[in-house]
């Protein structure tokens with residue numbers, strides 16, 4: 001049995017591509033994911049955005065994010081494909097704990113964490129209920145250290 | 152004298168407890184720039200724990216998120232130009 005993990009793929013596409021070219025490139029990228037044994041859970045686009053620093057002399061880029069499930073061999077394969085495509089300015093593949101973390105929500109972090117996650121992740125997230133305890137312990141430890149430090 | 156005063160102020164701890172612990176934040180998304188921008192100084196550097204009061208666990212999460220955001224050109228490596 002192949003274990004699927006949650007990954008997040010972030011890609012900056014050259015902004016000079018027109019809509020048609022861009023959507024075909026997005027299809028190509030999704031094909032890479034599918035052909036390496038993965039599935040796309042969610043597609044999230046920020047769209048055209050000014051870059052914080054120029055990349056390949058470009059000042060803006062088109063941001064696309066995929067939340068995917070892949071086997072552990074998947075990211076390397078997709079990454080290899082992403083790295084050689086010339087219309088992709090920047091890419092990043094990271095492990096993501098939750099299957100979907102919606103980018104726009106910053107205030108309701110506490111609402112989204114456990115409730116909607118589906119069952120296959122339960123084996124992974126067995127430490128979920130303990131986090132609060134750990135955080136509390138850490139806080140106490142930190143405070144103790146601070147008190148000692150300030151003396 | 153003035154130098155020491157200014158130095159002490161800038162190194163003074165603002166929050167005693169970690170703000171992420173208070174708000175029960177379990178993961179920090181690198182795309183959540185509203186949060187990350189508050190964790191960097193005017194020069195674009197990550198604020199040290201001694202100033203923000205962030206705990207070790209959350210500071211590590213902040214640092215990773217900021218570095219990811221920098222890689223994706225959402226934050227600058229230097230100067231505070233993130234728009």
Ligand SMILES: [Zn+2]
Nearest residue numbers: 169172206209
């Ligand atoms: Zn904390």
